[in-house]
Structure formats: structure tokens, C-alpha cells
Amino acid sequence: MVQKQFIRRRFNCYLIINMGAFTAVTHVLFDMDGLILNTEDLYTVAFQNIVSKFGKNYTYDLKISLMGSQMHETADMIIKGLDLPMTRDEFIEASKKEFATLFPDTEVLPGVRRLIEHLHNNNIPIGLATSSSIESYELKTNKQHQQLFSLFPYKTFGSSDPEVKKGKPFPDIFLVAASRFPDKPAPEQCLVFEDAINGVKAARAAGMQVVMVPDAKLDRSYTKEATLVLNSMEEFKPELFGLPPFTN
Structure with a gap:
């Protein structure tokens, strides 16, 4: 048994x-x-700060679909999923600025x-x-x-x-x-x-x-x-x- x-x-x-x-x-x-x-909570804050500039929402469904992805994959999925007027490099650069503020905590x-x-x-x-x-x-x-x-x-x-x-x-x-x-x-x-x-x-x-x-x-x-x-x-x-x- x-x-x-x-x-x-x-x-x-x-x-x-x-x-x-x-x-x-x-x-x-x-x-x-x-x-x-x-850090997943901090990623959510960082990405929402970026997409808010374009009137977009970083939704929970989008978040769980990309968790664990490499950074360039994450950028591509968010840009495509929210139809952002950004290149991959622009999104990554904006992310780095957010991370520099948030990640030390x-x-x-x-x-x-x-x-x-x-x-x-x-x-x-x-x-x-x-x-x-x-x-x-x-x-x-x-x-x-x-x-x-x-x-x-x-x-x-x-x-x-x-x-x-x-x-x-x-x-x-x-x-x-x-x-x-x-x-x-x-x-x-x-x-x-x-x-x-x-x-x-x-x-x-x-x-x-x-x-x-x-x-x-x-x-x-x-x-x-x-x-x-x-x-x-x-x-x-x-x-x-x-x-x-x-x-x-």
C-alpha cells in the first residue's frame, strides 16, 4: 500500500x-x-510603467505567458501582445532603466x-x-x-x-x-x-x-x-x- x-x-x-x-x-x-x-512583482511594476506611456495594460494573462522567458523574448512578446510602437532594443533599454530603480529592493x-x-x-x-x-x-x-x-x-x-x-x-x-x-x-x-x-x-x-x-x-x-x-x-x-x- x-x-x-x-x-x-x-x-x-x-x-x-x-x-x-x-x-x-x-x-x-x-x-x-x-x-x-x-522580483516578479517588481517586473510587473517595471513593465506597467513602460506600457502605461502608450495607454496599455500589462495584464496578468500576458505576464504568466512570458514568465521564465529570456529578456529579448519577453520584449518581443510584450511589444506584439500590446501592439507597442517600440523596437525590441527600445523596450529593453526602457526596462533596464526601470530595473535599476526597482531591483535593489x-x-x-x-x-x-x-x-x-x-x-x-x-x-x-x-x-x-x-x-x-x-x-x-x-x-x-x-x-x-x-x-x-x-x-x-x-x-x-x-x-x-x-x-x-x-x-x-x-x-x-x-x-x-x-x-x-x-x-x-x-x-x-x-x-x-x-x-x-x-x-x-x-x-x-x-x-x-x-x-x-x-x-x-x-x-x-x-x-x-x-x-x-x-x-x-x-x-x-x-x-x-x-x-x-x-x-x-
């Missing part, structure tokens, strides 16, 4: 986990925006620091797999998060890395990120943490299990491809995937 465990969720709901449904892993990959840092999301430090302290290989550029990453982390991100010995920046040919939902970034580990783990040995639909699709396309921590507003019908869905990283139990359990 398959053993079951019940985890209490918000709003008096419960998540039923089949304990035999997951495969043990040896390596872990983390998305960054909206998963480690609260990023915050780490609940439960994330504890998990990253726990994996690091238990010698579990961890890597960062973000669609951000190196420049954007430095804006988000330079002010107050350097210590946390120093725990990632391997970092892959989708918008800057020539090996990442296509952004999420294509598997490129996770396959490249896994290849950066010295022991070159197989995809099934890797667990991915994501918040975005496109990120989940990319992880699954790469042959990896994926824990999704979606935006609270996202319709849960969009989360079906994830291996496990949580309201917050605070709910995650490492032992479900054969990782060392928290000690307290």
Missing part, C-alpha cells in the same frame, strides 16, 4: 502526497525570479533561505538556473543578498549564456545548468524548483522532477505538470526526494 502524508495548506486545504510518487535526487536547481526573490521569499542553507550545509550540489542576464542578476543581488547567492557554486544566466539557445519552456537552461556540475548528473538525478508555468514545462522537457511554488493568484489548473505544488517553500520536506531532512 502506498503510504500517504497530509500537509496542512492555507485556507484549510490539504495536499495529499503519495510518498512513493517521487524519485530520490542528488542535485538541485533553483530558478530565481519569483522563486528565491520577489528585492527580498528573499519565505522558506527559501532555510532550504538553500540546509542543502549547502549537507553538501548537496545546488545550482542557479535563471533566465535573467548577468547584469540583471547583479542588480537584484548586489545590495543585500550576496552571502546567500555565494552558496551557489554554479550559476547559469539564460539571457547571457550562449549555450542557452532558447528560453523556457524549452529545456535548454536546465540541461546546461546540470552540465555545469562536475559529476554531470543525469536529468532524473536533478530536482528543479520553479514558480512559473514555462519553468515547469522546461524542467519536465529536460526530464527532471519539479517542485512548483506558484503565484497565489495563478489558477491551479495551470500547475498540473509539476511533480509537487506548494503554497510556500516553507512547506517543502526534503526527505520526499531522498534529501536530508531538516533537523528542526
